[in-house]
Amino acid sequence: MALFASCGEALVLGLASGPACIAACGPVLVPSLLAERAGLRPHVRYLSAFLAARLLGYMLFAVVAWELGALASMLPAPRLLMMGAVYVLLAGVLLWYAYSTRSSCSSSCADSKLVQIGENRNRGVAGAAALGLLTGLNLCPPFIAAGIRAAQLGSMAAALLFFVAFFLGTSLWFVPFISLGCIARNQAVLTVARMAMALIALYYLSMGIAMLLGKKSYGY
Amino acid sequence: MATEARILPFARPAPRGILWSLFLTLPIFLWSLLMMGFRPGAKFDPVSSIAAILTALFMTVLFFMMMRTGSTYRWRRIFFVSLGVLFPIGFIYNLVLARGTMGIPIEEMIAGRTPFCFMPIPMLILPAAFTKTVAFPGSIASTSHGIAAMVGLWLALTLVMGKGWCSYACFFGGIEEGVAAIPPRAKIRKLDPRLRFVPWAVLLAMVLLSLALFEPAYCMWLCPFKAVTEYVAARNLLGLVQNVIFILLFAGLVIVLPFLTKKRTQCSWFCPFGAFQSIFNKFSIFEMKIDQSRCHPCLLCQNACPNLSLSKESIARGETLLSCMKCGACVDACPRHAMVWHIKGTQIAWKPERARLMFLYGAWALAIMFGGTIIAGSLATILHFIV
Numbered sequence: 001m002a003l004f005a006s007c008g009e010a011l012v013l014g015l016a017s018g019p020a021c022i023a024a025c026g027p028v029l030v031p032s033l034l035a036e037r038a039g040l041r042p043h044v045r046y047l048s049a050f051l052a053a054r055l056l057g058y059m060l061f062a063v064v065a066w067e068l069g070a071l072a073s074m075l076p077a078p079r080l081l082m083m084g085a086v087y088v089l090l091a092g093v094l095l096w097y098a099y100s101t102r103s104s105c106s107s108s109c110a111d112s113k114l115v116q117i118g119e120n121r122n123r124g125v126a127g128a129a130a131l132g133l134l135t136g137l138n139l140c141p142p143f144i145a146a147g148i149r150a151a152q153l154g155s156m157a158a159a160l161l162f163f164v165a166f167f168l169g170t171s172l173w174f175v176p177f178i179s180l181g182c183i184a185r186n187q188a189v190l191t192v193a194r195m196a197m198a199l200i201a202l203y204y205l206s207m208g209i210a211m212l213l214g215k216k217s218y219g220y
Numbered sequence: 221m222a223t224e225a226r227i228l229p230f231a232r233p234a235p236r237g238i239l240w241s242l243f244l245t246l247p248i249f250l251w252s253l254l255m256m257g258f259r260p261g262a263k264f265d266p267v268s269s270i271a272a273i274l275t276a277l278f279m280t281v282l283f284f285m286m287m288r289t290g291s292t293y294r295w296r297r298i299f300f301v302s303l304g305v306l307f308p309i310g311f312i313y314n315l316v317l318a319r320g321t322m323g324i325p326i327e328e329m330i331a332g333r334t335p336f337c338f339m340p341i342p343m344l345i346l347p348a349a350f351t352k353t354v355a356f357p358g359s360i361a362s363t364s365h366g367i368a369a370m371v372g373l374w375l376a377l378t379l380v381m382g383k384g385w386c387s388y389a390c391f392f393g394g395i396e397e398g399v400a401a402i403p404p405r406a407k408i409r410k411l412d413p414r415l416r417f418v419p420w421a422v423l424l425a426m427v428l429l430s431l432a433l434f435e436p437a438y439c440m441w442l443c444p445f446k447a448v449t450e451y452v453a454a455r456n457l458l459g460l461v462q463n464v465i466f467i468l469l470f471a472g473l474v475i476v477l478p479f480l481t482k483k484r485t486q487c488s489w490f491c492p493f494g495a496f497q498s499i500f501n502k503f504s505i506f507e508m509k510i511d512q513s514r515c516h517p518c519l520l521c522q523n524a525c526p527n528l529s530l531s532k533e534s535i536a537r538g539e540t541l542l543s544c545m546k547c548g549a550c551v552d553a554c555p556r557h558a559m560v561w562h563i564k565g566t567q568i569a570w571k572p573e574r575a576r577l578m579f580l581y582g583a584w585a586l587a588i589m590f591g592g593t594i595i596a597g598s599l600a601t602i603l604h605f606i607v
Contacts, residue, residue, distance in 0.1 A: 019350050023350060023431045023434075024432050026432055027425070027429050030428055031424060031425070031428075188420075191414055195420075195422075196421040196422075196425040199425040200428070206441075206461075
């Protein structure tokens with residue numbers, strides 16, 4: 001009964017904090033989805049890989065959270081280090097993604113009138129998985145709330161279940177992202193998406209380096 | 221020889237008579253007086269009165285010249301560059317007066333004592349929709365109603381004028397337009413057309429980051445105009461880095477590149493607000509069109525456009541790109557009068573002067589309301605120092 005209650009609590013927590021989750025993942029998800037081919041199917045595939053990897057990130061965090069009990073990540077210094085590392089890795093994957101999108105376009109656009117942007121399926125799935133895993137480890141406020149609650153549960157299995165339910169609750173909010181597949185793709189959309197990815201990567205990189213150096217985000 | 225003959229200019233319409241031009245200018249003169257505060261019961265100190273009168277006359281004379289000569293761009297540019305030069309003077313003076321420094325410390329931001337700017341408007345929308353909270357900690361009055369009024373006013377004007385806002389109201393664009401006017405010829409002429417997409421990428425990135433981090437990301441890290449308005453009161457290395465970024469962007473995009481290219485490079489290649497404004501060109505009833513029966517693509521319009529809003533493809537389609545700022549440079553540059561002001565829903569080249577007039581009344585009223593009052597305030601500041 002207690003297990004059901006905690007799962008229900010996690011589901012409600014996930015549903016309630018879903019907008020904060022999509023806000024946190026938006027800078028990563030939106031431009032990378034826009035760099036994909038148009039159509040609902042490629043977007044469903046991309047989002048599935050992203051969410052599956054995000055679930056894996058949650059699970060990893062749940063294991064660590066339960067094992068450490070006191071949630072080492074909540075202490076200011078390790079938390080800053082972990083977020084810094086995640087931001088730097090996110091920046092690296094985004095830059096790679098932006099670069100590889102250019103490669104796939106130049107090979108497909110050069111010799112055919114049937115321009116198929118983002119044809120490389122492996123790149124799409126691998127990139128989505130890498131981004132999903134890293135955003136799964138990103139310490140956004142709802143995630144921290146879930147982590148604290150999971151650490152208070154009686155067993156690792158309960159903590160894992162808690163995170164699965166939390167994941168399901170938040171994931172519902174990601175479904176509308178599939179509609180980005182309805183936006184027609186042309187060279188302009190692809191170029192804007194790639195440039196935005198590079199810019200967001202630079203932003204994350206600068207924040208990540210600052211955090212790794214133990215600095216606050218701003219110099220005010 | 222035959223090609224040369226084809227691009228010979230059509231006869232330019234005769235200038236308007238002085239009396240008719242004066243009559244057309246009269247509403248603008250009255251509007252100028254109203255906006256400068258000349259109403260029954262208003263009290264002025266002598267210096268502010270002089271500044272207000274000078275500004276009202278300045279704006280009226282420029283409009284008169286637009287009516288008299290039929291050209292738009294060069295007269296608008298005089299106003300716009302004056303605004304660009306004078307705005308920082310008045311702004312910095314007021315900042316120093318109110319705060320004692322140009323630097324903003326975080327306490328001032330949290331307290332909402334930051335002057336509101338229109339630039340973060342696109343970045344406010346998503347955070348406001350998700351959380352019903354404005355992410356920008358500033359105000360133009362003592363309460364957040366100031367921000368609501370500013371956004372509402374901007375929206376109403378933008379729906380009518382589209383991206384005309386960037387040519388008649390933005391107090392930042394004048395600096396680079398002034399710098400671009402200095403060299404006689406562009407030193408760099410071959411410009412990568414893909415750079416036109418950068419403002420859209422900056423817009424997308426900044427809107428998403430502002431929602432994720434709940435802060436106006438552009439103002440925090442990327443606004444070139446922090447260099448001439450209010451910088452970060454740097455308290456550590458990061459603050460220094462932020463200020464260095466602002467200064468480098470300003471130097472590159474507002475000074476060096478406009479000088480080398482004779483274009484408004486910050487507006488064309490970077491400004492996310494400009495990209496956002498472009499969307500409203502879809503709704504605005506005013507636009508520039510090319511009368512293709514007259515056009516023999518000499519590309520003079522493309523060269524004259526300060527915002528890279530014309531390409532060979534768009535000229536072939538008889539229209540400008542979405543980023544057109546309606547400054548009138550292309551119309552003035554066209555020797556065959558093929559480029560015309562146009563009202564959507566009418567035939568191309570159907571009374572283009574009437575379309576121009578209708579647009580200019582709205583645009584100049586806006587210019588006086590925003591730019592004119594800023595110019596008057598800055599002039600008063602300078603006069604206070606001199607007198």
